[in-house]
Amino acid sequence: MGSRSPSIAAIGVIGRHNNPLHIALFPATGEGHEQQRDKLEYSFMLNSSLDIFEARMPSKTVGHDFGLLHALDERLALYGWLTNSGVKLVIAVDMEGRTAPTPEAGKTAILGLRNSDLAPAFQALQTAYIRLLRNPFYIPDEHNPQATKGSGLLAITSTRFLNEVDRIGKAWHPGVTVI
C-alpha cells in the first residue's frame, strides 16, 4: 500500500466555438485503487471550465497558459491552455491517480502541483494538434458547428491524434520536462 502521486485523469480539446473536439479519459491505476472515469461527469467538468476561460479572458492578454482553472476537491484539479486560434486544451489532474514510483513523488500529492509542471503536457498537446492540421484529410471547417450547420460528427477522428493524446496522458508525471 504505497503512497499515491498525481496523474492525468482526463484531457479535453475544445474548439473555438466551444465545441468539444476530443475528450480522453484515463483511469486511475494502482493496486486496489483502480477506478474508471465517468464520461458524463468529466464532460460536465470540462464544460464548466469553459466559463472560467471566458471569465478570465479579458484580463489575460499575455500568454497562453491559464494555469490552475479550478480545484474541484482535494483530488481533482483543472488546468487550462488557450492557443492563438481559440482552441482550448483542458487537463484534469487526479492527485491520487497512480501509485507513487518513489517516496518523494508521493509527497507531491500533499504539496500540490505547480503550473509549470503541466506545461510540457500542454506543449505536447499543441504540437499534436498542429500536426493534425497538417493532415490534408482534416478540414477544420468540418468540425466547426457554425460552418457545417450541425450535420455529421464534429469530434476528431484521426487515429494518430487520438493515440498521441493517449500517450501524453499516460506518460505525464510531475517533473517530466519533455513528453
Next chain:
Amino acid sequence: MSRPTQTQQPPPPDDDPLNPKAAASALDFLLMELVPLAQRLTEQLLAREQALLEEYRRSRGFDWRAAKTVGVGYQKEQQGVRDGSGDGNGEQGVVVSADGSAAVVATGGRGGGGGGGGGGDVGAVVEGSGITSLGFPVMSEQTRESVFWRLDGMGYRVGQGLVERFSVNKPRPTTPLDAIKFVCKHLWILVFRKQIDNLKTNHRGVFVLTDNRFQPLSRMSVDRRTGIKGAEEALARAQTFLYFPGGVIRGALAGLGVEVTVEASSTEIPTATFQIKTKGAKP
C-alpha cells in the same frame, strides 16, 4: 598566429534538399501552377455539366416542363456565378467573401454523375476561352468567377493551417488590428519572404495592405511595345494570381478569429493592394 575561425559555413550546393533556395523555389513554382490548375478544373467541370445537360435534353420521353425548370435553374446558377452574388439559391458562393460554401461541390457532384454518360458529345455551348487581340488566351466571364472562387477556397485552408502552426509562441492577438499586424509581419515573411510595405486603416474595420513588390507579381513581364493596352492586359491576367494570397489572408484571419472579406487588386505590376473588411465595417 592562429587563423581566425570561420564563422560562416560555405553555402550548401544547389541540389542539396536542405538548401532553403530549393524550398523557396518549389513554393514559388507551386503557387504559379495553382492558377492554371484551377482554370483547368473549372473548365472541365463546366464542360461536363454542359454535356450532361445536352444529354438530358436529348433523351427521349422526358418532361419538357422539367427540362424548362432544370434549364432555368441552370441559368440562374450561371447568373449567380457571373454576378458573384449569393441569391436565393443559397448554395452558390460569392466570389471573395467570408462564407466559402459548397457550391463547387454541388457542381462537381453533378458533373461526376454525367461524366460516364455525356462523355462523347461536348458539342454543347461551352463558353470556352477566347483570344485577346494581342494573342493571349482569356477565360470567359463564367470561368473566371469560378476560378477565383476556387483559388480563394484553396488559400483559405492554407491560411488556417499556416496560422495555427506559426503563431505558436507569439502573443495572442486580442484585437483585429493585432491579428492583421501578425499577418503583415510574420505570415508575409514566411510565405513571400518579405514584409508588407504599408498598412492603412480607417479604424472602423477597413484595412488596406500595400505591397510594393508583391512576390508572385515580381517576375511578370509586361510587353511595353504594345503600350497601354499591353499593360492593361497583363494586369487582367495578373489579377488571377492575386486570389490565392487573398484566400491565405482570409484563412489566416479566420484562424485567429476575425471574419473578413478580402479584395485583391493591382494597378501596376508588381504592386499589389489587399483591401480587408471586417464584418460590419463602415467604409
